[in-house]
Amino acid sequence: MSPATNQVVCVTGAAGFIASWIVKLLLEKGYVVRGTVRNPDDSKNNHLRELEGAKERLTLCKADLLDLESLCEAISGCEGVFHTASPVIDDPEQMMEPAVMGTRNVMVAAAEAKVRRVVFTSSVGAVYMDPNRSPDVVVDESCWSDLQFCKNTKNWYCYGKVMAEQAAWDEAKARGVDLVVVNPVLVIGPLLQSTVNASIIHILKYLTGSAKTYANAVQAYVDVRDVALTHIILFETPSAFGRYLCAESMLHRGEVVEILAKYFPEYPIPTK
Numbered sequence: 001m002s003p004a005t006n007q008v009v010c011v012t013g014a015a016g017f018i019a020s021w022i023v024k025l026l027l028e029k030g031y032v033v034r035g036t037v038r039n040p041d042d043s044k045n046n047h048l049r050e051l052e053g054a055k056e057r058l059t060l061c062k063a064d065l066l067d068l069e070s071l072c073e074a075i076s077g078c079e080g081v082f083h084t085a086s087p088v089i090d091d092p093e094q095m096m097e098p099a100v101m102g103t104r105n106v107m108v109a110a111a112e113a114k115v116r117r118v119v120f121t122s123s124v125g126a127v128y129m130d131p132n133r134s135p136d137v138v139v140d141e142s143c144w145s146d147l148q149f150c151k152n153t154k155n156w157y158c159y160g161k162v163m164a165e166q167a168a169w170d171e172a173k174a175r176g177v178d179l180v181v182v183n184p185v186l187v188i189g190p191l192l193q194s195t196v197n198a199s200i201i202h203i204l205k206y207l208t209g210s211a212k213t214y215a216n217a218v219q220a221y222v223d224v225r226d227v228a229l230t231h232i233i234l235f236e237t238p239s240a241f242g243r244y245l246c247a248e249s250m251l252h253r254g255e256v257v258e259i260l261a262k263y264f265p266e267y268p269i270p271t272k
């Protein structure tokens with residue numbers, strides 16, 4: 001990693017799966033990091049305090065996505081914002097307001113602070129859900145999920161991510177904020193945090209025995225360290241713009257359980 005930069009940046013939802021890796025890599029690069037968490041006293045943030053460089057250059061700020069003032073305080077004086085905080089849940093009541101209004105609030109706070117760039121963590125969920133797209137079409141950054149289809153299929157997480165990303169683009173345009181968006185596929189890899197996040201359950205269910213069979217389905221995966229590094233590269237590359245899909249492998253569930261069985265033969269991994 002390159003030597004210290006001492007630039008001050010903010011990471012929202014800092015104790016989350018992806019955000020923890022972004023904080024770690026930023027500290028390793030010499031950034032001064034303000035991580036927002038809802039409760040700085042919660043022991044679930046301990047892993048952040050133990051990161052190399054945290055004692056000298058990490059501050060945990062209390063902020064809620066629905067509390068604009070708290071976000072303005074955390075972002076004021078920052079050169080950049082990595083907005084990763086969002087509920088990751090398929091429940092419209094819990095998902096929509098923090099995801100959409102929260103993103104607007106982050107953009108407002110970023111505009112007030114005159115940050116150089118906001119890097120927003122959207123999702124492939126905001127990209128691929130469109131029943132009218134032919135299966136032969138390669139999904140790329142120009143694709144958007146169809147809101148009505150997400151609604152009809154009750155895919156509230158994807159619906160919320162479309163709405164949140166659109167809110168980010170609207171606010172960026174209205175307030176003259178430089179925005180770059182990352183759209184990761186399903187993120188897996190080593191956890192820094194002590195809690196289990198939604199995408200990890202996708203793998204964990206095969207190890208705990210709660211999944212007795214696997215589906216005849218394919219899924220795209222990416223390593224959390226690559227996703228975190230992508231955020232930082234996009235912040236540091238002036239010519240970066242627009243959206244960036246972030247994906248590594250496309251695997252059938254049969255291939256996933258095969259890999260798990262190879263490395264963890266002692267676990268009850270499904271074979272059917």
Ligand SMILES: NC(=O)c1ccc[n+]([C@@H]2O[C@H](COP(=O)([O-])OP(=O)(O)OC[C@H]3O[C@@H](n4cnc5c(N)ncnc54)[C@H](OP(=O)(O)O)[C@@H]3O)[C@@H](O)[C@H]2O)c1
Nearest residue numbers: 013016017018038064065085086087098123186187197199
């Ligand atoms: N993991 C994936 O496969 C994946 C794929 C594509 C995109 N993404 C996106 O990546 C981002 C991070 O996901 P993740 O997997 O790292 O999830 P995560 O571990 O659940 O982290 C989400 C973070 O958001 C925070 N948060 C939720 N509601 C909040 C609110 N109202 N105010 C402030 N903070 C709030 C949580 O804080 P608390 O600790 O206080 O609850 C948590 O730290 C999300 O935007 C997600 O949509 C994830």
